[in-house]
Amino acid sequence: MHEIISDKSWEELGKYPIQTEFDIVKVRQTVRNYAKENGMGIVEQTRITTAVSELFRNMYNYANGGEVLIERGEVEGHIALIVTCIDRGPGIPDIEMAMADGYSSGMGMGYGLPGAKRLVDKFEIYSVINKGTIVRVMKWR
C-alpha cells in the first residue's frame, strides 16, 4: 500500500472507530465540531461533514468498518482540518472508475467518492486489493 505520509507537525485531535451506524453519525458530528472550532463557516462545515459521512458509510458498508484519524495542521499555507479514513476491507479494484462521476449517468461505482472530492479542498486515495483503503480529505476554507 502506498504509504500515507503524515506531517509530524500536525496535531492529532482524535481517533475514532466506525463500527456501527451510530458511529457514522457520532463521528461526522465530531468532525463538524472541529470544523466549527477551526473557524469554518456554516457552508464549509456542511461540506466537510457531508463528505466524511459518505466516506464513513463506505467503510461501514464495504469494509466492515474502519478507523478515522482527525488532525489539524498546516497544508499549502493553510490551517487545515485533516480527516483520514483507514479500513482493512477488500480494496477498490479500479480507482479511476470509482472516482468517475456516476450519479446522473448511472456509471461509476456509487461510492459517492467524486461527490465527496468536490466538497473538500484536498482529496487523496490509496487502495490495495485485499489489504484495504485509505482516503484522506482536507478542508481549510
Next chain:
Amino acid sequence: MNIDFQERKIPIIKIRDFLIVSIQVDMHDKMAVQLQSQILHEIERTGAKGVLIDISVLEMVDSFIGRMLSGMASMASIMDAAVVIVGMQPAVAITLVELGLEMPGINTALNMERGMELLEKMVKDSL
C-alpha cells in the same frame, strides 16, 4: 457531546388530508429507512393525499438521506400521495448540488406554509 440514540420513532401527524413529519434529529441510516416505511404505512392507513416533510433542523443531507427522500417521493406518488420537502437550509442545498445528487420527483417549498399551499394545489390539480 451527548447524542440521544434512543430508538424513538419520528412522529407523523395527520391534519385533514395531509401527513406532517418534522425530522428533528441527525438520522442514522436504519432510522431513515424506518421513517420511509413508516410514512408509506401511514399513507395507506389514513388515505392521506399528501406528505409534508420538514427538514429545517437537518444540518446535513448526504447521499443516503437524499436517496431515501427521493425514493419515498416516488413510492408515495405510486400510492397517489404527493410529497413536499420544506425548510432545507441553504448550506444543505449548496452541498447537495455539489455532491451531484439529483432528487427526481422531489417537490420543495421554502417553509411549512408554502409547502402546505403547494400540497393543496397538487392535490386539487390531480382531481
